[in-house]
Amino acid sequence: MSRTETIWLDHAATSWPKPPSVLTAVTRWFEELGVDASRGATRRHQEVRRLVATCRSKISALCGVAAEHVVFCSGATDAINLHLRSTLAAGDTVWTTSLEHNAVARPLEALRRERDLRIVVLEPERAGAGIDPEGVRRRLEHEPPPRLVVFNHVSNVTGAITDLGPIAPTIRDAGGLILADCAQSAGRLPLATLDVDALAFPAHKGLQGPPGLGVLALRANALRDPIEPLRYGGTGSSSPTLAMPDELPLRLEAGTPNTPAIVGLLAGIEWVVERGIDAIHRHELAMTERLTAGLADAIASGIVQQFGGEDTGLLALAFRDLDPHEVAMALAHDEIYVRAGFHCTTQLHERLGASSGTVRFSPGPTTTESDIDTALRSLLGCL
Ligand SMILES: Cc1ncc(COP(=O)(O)O)c(C=O)c1O
CATH class of the missing domain: 3.90.1150.10 (Aspartate Aminotransferase, domain 1)
Incomplete structure (x- = not known):
């Protein structure tokens, strides 16, 4: 058909x-480039380094984060797992919502078992609607503050928007971090103005890129404590040492990156921004x-x-x-x-x-x- x-x-x-430009970019990588950004110094590597850096800088503009705090992952699920696992310690309290995708709900449940987390599920005023920030503010007045609030920016079932921006400073003042699952909002809603500490999203939905790639975008507050890798391995740099490099994003990007998807995402973002x-x-x-x-x-x-x-x-x-x-x-x-x-x-x-x-x-x-x-x-x- x-x-x-x-x-x-x-x-x-x-x-x-x-978009045709995404197909062209991915095909060009396979036909003419074939290398990644950090494992060589040839003309091809330089060209790929430029494309990957441009992709990071487009995401940085889209999300309001520094380009070096754009971490490529294998998808939104991977990005969410990375953030949850590096942030949550034994006994922490997490506030989440009844709108969550299993990409959030399952890693939280696994961490609850492993690390004895206390999980509070926030409910909207009407089933399927977004969470009212004022309800969360009232809860914050009576309950111990969470270490992390993680919420679905746009529901993947009802399309409902949750924006906890009005109470983000209160959550932060109480020592909490905020992670937004932007899987459905990336490419559909502005993210740079979303007041959160970390954003996770895939390339292949609203941003029009290929599957098998996602992003964890980190703002300053998310980096106040050292962030631990989810995976350890080669980065194409600092090879003689067994420790992961300290600098971001390499610290969190072990293994050969999905470069064809990254160049495809770049073309996808350009297409979305132009539209x-x-x-x-x-x-x-x-x-x-x-x-x-x-x-x-x-x-x-x-x-x-x-x-x-x-x-x-x-x-x-x-x-x-x-x-x-x-x-x-x-x-x-x-x-x-x-x-x-x-x-x-x-x-x-x-x-x-x-x-x-x-x-x-x-x-x-x-x-x-x-x-x-x-x-x-x-x-x-x-x-
Ligand atoms: C709201 C939401 N979060 C997370 C994900 C997971 O995205 P991925 O499968 O690209 O990791 C999806 C995918 O359907 C989603 O809709």
Whole structure:
């Protein structure tokens, strides 16, 4: 099936098709470069060093962090694991939310067992909505402050935005750090103004890059204590010593980096910035609004239940008489790609009362009104 016939409404899983400039950059690395930035001094290495440095500096501008505090990881999951494991010590308290993806919930549970963490789960005022910072502020007045607050900036199920900016200084004054899982917000919302200490996100979603690459971006407060590597190994530098280098980002980047993905991410970021992050956000929201408008009667009659889609262009639907997988397979038969299931967020589905899971629709920057209308026809045909 050619890509023009495919309607991809699964951008929350991964963006597709990638911009042509991303494909060109990755192909050029394989065809003409083939090396990484720190394991040689040839013309090719110099060229790759320049591309990798440019990628770091674009991320630094995107996130409001110093370029040397942009750490390449294998994905958002890897970045989150790195931050949690290097930050949390035995007996620490962590505040998190019921909106979290397993990329946060599972490492926290593993650390709870290993390090006897105390985990507090913050609830939104309405299931699936973002967390109200004022509720967190009230909690801070009565409870011992957490070592870390980790939250989902944009829910990967309802698209709800959480921004704890208004209380970030209070959390910090009490000695806490703040980590934002920006897997769904990178490329969709501004990150430089998000008041957190660390941001984790992958290359392959809103930033349009390849899979297998993620970023941990660290602001000054996150670096007030030494940050321990998750992995130890070669860095292409300081080879005679058995210790990891002290300087960032090398200290946290052991092993051969995913350079083709890094050059692809650079092209992806340039594409996103040229289109405008705010314009992308508004476009995706408009596409989702068109979808829900077309489903208005089915929603009003209770055949379809809508979760989210108000804050960003990402929403989940549950069906009174249909299994979500059945719906997704019917759409796939018409070459329309959505995602069915629990989206790695079982806790949130429990809160929503969606015990069989949901079908998630997540349009992207190149989704057209005609794509949405075709998807609507296919979906209404299932009901
Ligand atoms: C909210 C959220 N966090 C984390 C992740 C994990 O990203 P990755 O699989 O790229 O590590 C995802 C991916 O779906 C996500 O949606």
